[in-house]
Amino acid sequence: MGGYTYYYESDVYRFCEDDVCFVARSHTDEPDEASWMRAEIQGNARVINEKELVIAAFSVMTIGVIAPIE
Structure with a gap:
């Protein structure tokens, strides 16, 4: 078996306000880019939809990162 010379390392962030969270x-290796992973509404995780992407982006601009996930 060959060894790996490269691996992916990532940071996961939660942007929350009240009972709505967006996870990215x-x-x-690309710190200026992020991918939205999911929405969490009242603790229930689901796929983020297009309308929520706009809300998530606005949340990031207004409330910032609340809790990086370790």
């Missing part, structure tokens, strides 16, 4: 992931 950023790879450490």
Whole structure:
């Protein structure tokens, strides 16, 4: 078996306000980019839809990162 010379490392972030959270992931080799992973509404995770992407982006601009997930 061959060894790996590259691996992916990422940071996961939660942007929350009240009972709505949006979760995003950023790879450490591309720190200026992030991918939205899911929405969490009242604790229930689901796929994020197009309308929520706009809300998520606005949340990031107004409330910032609340809790990086370790």
